[in-house]
Amino acid sequence: MENFSLHMPTRIFFGTGHEEKIGSLLKRFGVSEVLLHYGGGSIKASGLYDKITASLRAAKIHCTELGGVRPNPVLSTVREGIALCRERGVQFILAVGGGSVIDSAKAIAAGVPYDGDVWDFFYPMPKKRIEKMLRVATVLTIPAAGSEMSDSCVITNEDGNLKRSFSTDLCRPVFSVLNPENTRTLPKYQLACGITDMLAHVFERYFTNSREVELTDRLCEAVMQTVIFNAQRALDAEFDYEAAANLMWASSLAHNGLLGAGRVGDWASHGIEHELSAKYGVAHGEGLAIVLPGWMRYVYKHDVTRFARFASKVWGFEMNINDLEGLAADGINATAEFFKAIGMRSKISELGGTAEDIPYLAAHTALVPPAMTIGNFVPLTETDVSNILNSVL
């Protein structure tokens, strides 16, 4: 097991009814003024917006609004939020939505107390380290990104179509309201993207070169099994509170650091996917459903035993020590089939991409200096990235 430090300070209020008390909850945290940050009209259509604003009014919390965050949230909205917070003296951001809204809120929170340009903070070439941030709290509406407990934030800079991230414990929300009921009206396609995203967060940690990580291996497997076995139930037409609840909590645990404690994660697939989202506007989850099976097939020989275990523990294939290769392939195929079964596309061409795009995508993937590779399980060069992308063209 690797040495690690871990801080998961976000208070979780899980279950029904918390959003009606959001005003008094904020008061407990000494908040009297917020930026209410959200996306499109879905929280208005669902009634969540009304519940929250009524609760804020009742608690006499002054509220500045900034809606309109779009999937793959953009830097221009972040800059708008920063200006707004500065102008009104807002010190606390309440993000109501999914990972896009929460990440947009985190970036605003990082930018407000910083003299320079907020883009300075973004990886892989950050100019500055984040020293101070406004506090952020969330009301989650999409189980997917795990941003409601995580230390990370992903933003797309429209100038150059660069999708980049930062990670700091400072951006972990102070509290998050997780009410599965708030996913009742979520379109099934978006839920399927979320399911893919949360599985991807576990995959990125599960496929590791770190040795003797039995506890976190088993915790990863527990989360993956839960997500897989609840997916169909949650995707069925009728809303199923219990399936939604297990998925929602799984999405938070998949990305709050717990499953990666003591192990080096990979994260190449996320890096590669960011280019698909940036170029084709595909949802992050669906982009991952395309990249991940390609990545798995490209790297599995690096540790066939781990992929065989994955097939056995997560997908239920009988352990056959005489054919670990075959078992590993079974697990990868099952993963790809699962993504298709929940409605994800599986090829770049289905997004409108062509062979001519591959060099561009590979060249734009954020390769980390000085080796100019991405990922840790198998460090990938630009050529490797091209190969993977071609395999899922």
Next chain:
Amino acid sequence: MENFSLHMPTRIFFGTGHEEKIGSLLKRFGVSEVLLHYGGGSIKASGLYDKITASLRAAKIHCTELGGVRPNPVLSTVREGIALCRERGVQFILAVGGGSVIDSAKAIAAGVPYDGDVWDFFYPMPKKRIEKMLRVATVLTIPAAGSEMSDSCVITNEDGNLKRSFSTDLCRPVFSVLNPENTRTLPKYQLACGITDMLAHVFERYFTNSREVELTDRLCEAVMQTVIFNAQRALDAEFDYEAAANLMWASSLAHNGLLGAGRVGDWASHGIEHELSAKYGVAHGEGLAIVLPGWMRYVYKHDVTRFARFASKVWGFEMNINDLEGLAADGINATAEFFKAIGMRSKISELGGTAEDIPYLAAHTALVPPAMTIGNFVPLTETDVSNILNSVL
């Protein structure tokens, strides 16, 4: 899944080398003066005491010492610590040891800012709610109680031999240093007690009437399997860092609230065991090894399916849906055999107890008003407690 709130704010520094930096770590938290709280001579013999005091001196952190905490920590030491902190104006407690030392530190931390007697806070008949506490940090030396991340504290009042607890998020440590190396010199008997204690913390949460808790069921199973499969390796004569590391992290996760999120725990076995510790001075873990199989045999018919799942998932018995009762019994027997195999006694008579003690023990068990029962999976009356104790006499 039940509604829940969860707060796990303790920063974890896991792995080697952190205790040498404890002084600068404390500085980061704005601390310039501590009560250094510990048990007997083991941390002096192991060299840990020297490392820590050297680091405190180097960081110019003023240090008041209170050693001598004994297993099943007592109220008189807590009162001594409270007086000492008040006299010297100490606002921060550094607990170096296992659950006993940490619990003693938590009780001191609760008592210092309180005008009345600290015993007022203890359950099941608390006179007062804790409103404010000093901060506590820990350097863990025994993987067992989970107090290094937990919200709970158990103290024995010598006046009446009452072992009682309180729970509040306020007593979660601000940080904990978890270095498996610090368990290198731990006597194997104490490690076996710790293994029993951490398993007990999972059992208490796993056996629940809460429905649709698949994610936490699987997380519980992951932790139990890890503990069971690492136990022998850790108990072998040669110190095994990796087994120690997996056990240490398991002990923290077993009791930090994660595994109980969304489910109602039982906790009868803990309550019953407290009387064994109070009367016979037996280590908490070994007392649990006696109580738990008795409790399981007494209650399993309440939910045979759950006990059958336990046998299958945790102990590896093949699921046989035609004989769930037999499967449940296999799981319970395996649990009892496991405790024996790691060196735990299995009968009250082995502690020197006799049939005449049972009425006293049952009468002293902290039954919760108004029903005067203990536990949630099956609420137990004083008669039930007697029956269980007689079954393990």
